[in-house]
Amino acid sequence: MTAIISIKGLEKTYADGFEALKGVDLDIHEGEILALLGPNGAGKTTLISTVCGLVTPSAGQISVGGHDIASEFRAARSLIGLVPQEITIEPFEKVINTVRFSRGLFGKRRDDAHIEKVLRSLSLWEKRNNRNQELSGGMKRRVLIAKALSHEPRVLFLDEPTAGVDVTLRREMWELVRQLRADGVIIILTTHYIEEAEEMADRIGVIDHGRLLLVEEKQKLLHQLGRKELLLELAEPLDEVPGSLAEYDLELSDDRLHLTYEFDAHAERTGMTRLMGAISEAGLSLKDLSTRQSSLEDVFLKLVQDGRATAEEGAE
Numbered sequence: 001m002t003a004i005i006s007i008k009g010l011e012k013t014y015a016d017g018f019e020a021l022k023g024v025d026l027d028i029h030e031g032e033i034l035a036l037l038g039p040n041g042a043g044k045t046t047l048i049s050t051v052c053g054l055v056t057p058s059a060g061q062i063s064v065g066g067h068d069i070a071s072e073f074r075a076a077r078s079l080i081g082l083v084p085q086e087i088t089i090e091p092f093e094k095v096i097n098t099v100r101f102s103r104g105l106f107g108k109r110r111d112d113a114h115i116e117k118v119l120r121s122l123s124l125w126e127k128r129n130n131r132n133q134e135l136s137g138g139m140k141r142r143v144l145i146a147k148a149l150s151h152e153p154r155v156l157f158l159d160e161p162t163a164g165v166d167v168t169l170r171r172e173m174w175e176l177v178r179q180l181r182a183d184g185v186i187i188i189l190t191t192h193y194i195e196e197a198e199e200m201a202d203r204i205g206v207i208d209h210g211r212l213l214l215v216e217e218k219q220k221l222l223h224q225l226g227r228k229e230l231l232l233e234l235a236e237p238l239d240e241v242p243g244s245l246a247e248y249d250l251e252l253s254d255d256r257l258h259l260t261y262e263f264d265a266h267a268e269r270t271g272m273t274r275l276m277g278a279i280s281e282a283g284l285s286l287k288d289l290s291t292r293q294s295s296l297e298d299v300f301l302k303l304v305q306d307g308r309a310t311a312e313e314g315a316e
């Protein structure tokens with residue numbers, strides 16, 4: 001797959017000595033929606049800002065469409081649209097002028113047909129002659145997107161597009177992002193909503209403490225997540241798992257009243273029926289049983305915890 005954006009060994013240490021990015025390598029491909037998932041302060045905005053040339057990296061290389069962001073800034077930047085997290089639009093300006101002006105900033109000639117197309121696709125055409133301050137919060141966010149699309153970028157960065165947005169608007173935003181992708185725009189969005197990454201992304205990158213802990217196809221990730229757990233509640237506490245059940249790799253809880261069996265929900269045979277037979281043969285009686293499927297949230301939390309543990313070990 002062709003990489004439209006290539007990031008290698010990216011580091012950022014701010015003036016106060018804080019290391020916000022600690023060596024990030026990432027390729028972003030044609031036609032994809034990549035979600036960068038990470039907790040507050042993980043480095044998501046810093047990463048986006050360096051790619052957009054708003055923050056100067058301390059080390060590493062970034063190229064966009066084959067143009068180096070440092071030595072060929074204009075060419076690289078013209079391929080990118082950025083929708084910032086905070087609403088930054090001139091309150092007294094008319095919507096249409098705001099968007100036209102953004103296009104002009106990129107040195108593109110006036111193109112009313114394109115501006116109309118963008119405003120219509122964002123359901124802002126009716127409001128084009130309103131001043132920005134007369135718009136609702138959701139509409140203001142859409143003006144930010146219109147600005148970012150005004151110069152026909154190939155890649156659109158959306159920094160937490162749905163932070164603080166209600167459920168309906170969030171769904172609308174997801175629909176819009178899908179539409180943009182269908183129009184051929186490559187999308188990179190940051191979010192701390194796991195649901196958003198799960199809903200939208202083709203690939204998911206997990207970032208924490210300035211490190212990219214994982215980048216994976218969402219489907220693959222969800223497949224790996226297809227691990228299910230069968231939780232067996234015992235009628236009597238058990239001292240240890242009987243040897244006859246060794247092959248099932250059961251985990252006994254600290255209260256000795258629960259056994260956990262992990263299996264692949266996608267597998268043809270889960271081994272559950274055999275396990276139940278073996279349990280009864282071993283003379284164990286069960287009070288209850290339930291199953292539980294690991295979610296993206298479990299994986300995310302585990303990755304972040306493991307990542308932090310590794311970083312701490314490294315620091316010792």
Ligand SMILES: Nc1ncnc2c1ncn2[C@@H]1O[C@H](COP(=O)(O)OP(=O)(O)OP(=O)(O)O)[C@@H](O)[C@H]1O
Binds near residue numbers: 015018043046
């Ligand atoms: N100009 C700056 N000077 C010093 N530290 C900074 C600066 N900008 C950001 N940081 C620090 O870098 C870290 C990463 O910040 P960043 O905004 O990239 O995180 P984020 O993942 O986007 O977080 P959020 O989800 O809260 O927006 C934070 O600890 C932040 O305080």
